[in-house]
Amino acid sequence: MSCCAPGVEGAGNDGVPAGPGPEELRLASRDLGDGARQSDLSVPAIHCGGCIHTIETALGRLDGVEEARVNLSTKRVRVRWRDDTQPAIVDTLNRLGYAAHLSDDGTAGKDKTLSELVRALAVAGFAAGNIMLLSVSVWSGADGATRDLFHWLSALIAMPALFFAGGIFYRSAWQALRHGRMNMDVPIALGVSLAYGLSLYETINHGQHAYFDASVSLLFFLLIGRTLDHVMRERARVAVSGLARMAPGGATVIGADGQARFLPLDEIEPGMRLRIAAGDRVPVDGHILEGRSDVDVSLVTGEGAPQPMATGDAVRAGMVNLTGSLLVEATAAARESFLAEMVRLMEAAEGGRARYRRIADRASALYSPLVHLAALATFVGWMAATGDWHRAITIAIAVLIITCPCALGLAVPIVQVVAARRLFERGVMVKDGSAMERLAEIDTVVFDKTGTLTVGRPVVADIDRIDAATAAHVAALAAHSRHPVSRALARAFDDARNKAPAFSDIVEVPGRGIKGRSAGSLYRLGRAGWACKGADAGTSEDAGDPVLARGGTILARFGMRDRLRADAGAALAALRDDGLEIELLSGDTAANAQTVAAEVGIATVRAGVLPGDKAERLARLAADGHKALMVGDGLNDAPALAAAHVSMAPATAADIGRNAADFVFLHDSLQAVPFAIAIARRADRLVRQNFGLAIAYNVIAVPIAVAGFVTPLIAAAAMSLSSLLVIANALRLRGGKAAAASFVAPSGRAPAALPSAGGKTA
Structure with a gap:
């Protein structure tokens, strides 16, 4: 606020x-x-x-x-x-x-602002607590020299607190005034200073009342809201910086004379020839001049299965070369590459402003002039009525303090914090504080497929139809490869490994499969067209499934499937019961996307979409008046997650997918989605109630203060009471029923730990 x-x-x-x-x-x-x-x-x-x-x-x-x-x-x-x-x-x-x-975008340092806020909050809290203890003695009847001693002690405690904790507000107010502007910190700095100055005057002249506790307590409550607000805003910056750091620092450039030299990323120009070794990330967009390899294209298409690439194929920045060495000609500079474009997409999508923040901004624009005018009018009115400057300025200070925006400032963040805790107890992490209010507004839910509706790990379908001999051969060959499909086959037929025949001359062909000789025969495990040397590869629906072939004859075909997340059907049914529209966006083939959609009851399906297409679809929904929740996990989903009205990702998502999302759920169950929506809607109601409480407080308190019935100390107490009322109302979210969407982790398991590195990238 x-x-x-x-x-x-x-x-x-x-x-x-x-x-x-x-x-x-x-x-x-x-x-x-x-x-x-x-x-x-x-x-x-x-x-x-x-x-x-x-x-x-x-x-x-x-x-x-x-x-x-x-x-x-x-x-x-x-x-x-x-x-x-x-x-x-x-x-x-x-x-x-x-x-x-x-x-x-690549810089990442210590958050000095947060450190300063935390230190200031600690100092203000310590000082306020000690001054309140001394004030209790004065309230209890301390008089004369004892009262003066307690007042001087309070003054000594309050002075460094005002300089250190209040310095945040004083600097901001001074810089605003320097440049001919007003901000909310001007009346705060003025009220705190006047309260301290008047208290010091009272202490020097042995007066009965001092308001040191009011000035320091005011700073303490203001710093609580400000620290929460800063933490929530900084969350949004992680996604863009994380994506930018994925770019390699440079690449090996092959000159016209054949000499290799390493150049920083910014110095790579179109037309340069780059050597991309196995395991390296492609630094800029280009096309392959020489070589053949399996390439992780999950950043572009969203599918985890590596794709075979050879001479003439186009590669994009952010792809990972997995198996073979490639010679690539750059077709774009780093700032024009696919990865840079994703960063720009995310930054553009993050530019939106939440509704309650806009309300807060409008309130802040009106706050300073209204408060100053009210305090000045109060001072002038009381001077004209009584001629007593001491009484007039005391009442004016009370008006400044009692109108402090603590309750209004805490109305949003305190509910967000309580709601975030409630969600975390059920395995849902909140990454962006303003996302809670946006989640409460949605009318459409858009799902990615691989890694979101499904777990993102391929498994072999119909294992029982594979005979023991074939299983043994597959287990023996697949054990020699780290390809995701080979590893899935090895896991599926692990029990047959003890019966596996001996293989020799085992060779893995990047982008094709693995081959070896056993008992005089050549076996190939991999893509059908390669394994059977041009023999019938099967129908178009299963042409991508791996096969085992001997001497060019297919012995078995292995259907690879991805299993749905736990309770996916029930979760989507709950969303439909809430009246939400559901849509599927996937980079996978139309056949695979339709199969999964049919299992969970999704009618609207868009397949074969690229990251820009996903972000464009979310933008189209927004233009049509829809407020969409995007649920996705992959690197390629990051722009869509940022472009959506609000976004969610599973903990198994890649780092950048988790960072770009507003929410991360730690369970395999998709029941996290309807549960989070239920909590967000209840939080939205509490925020509205808190705004009402804050407004009602000002409507009642300000006239009383202007009438002279409130001292600065009572004003500080009233201000604190209004904040406590807002906090107490927010804590109601911890109890009661969240909604029918409440759920427990499957099989009673605790929430999974967030992985330190990106998992499946879909």
């Missing part, structure tokens, strides 16, 4: 220019064609809706600027401008008090 966090305003210190110069900005910009360029700048000072409005308005007025868009989650500014002009983008940001830097 509050406007600015530590270090938010005025990153350009004392008018000293910061950030890149015009030429550096031009070189770092991206050519969009038709004379347009795009610059992406990191602006750490961005924190609230007021910052967004200020920056977008100022940049939009510059000659040559076509569009300026602020991404609050990643704290970046994207500016599209004409190449024939050089708008003063950086100078304008510096003038506004927002230092700009060239974006560096």
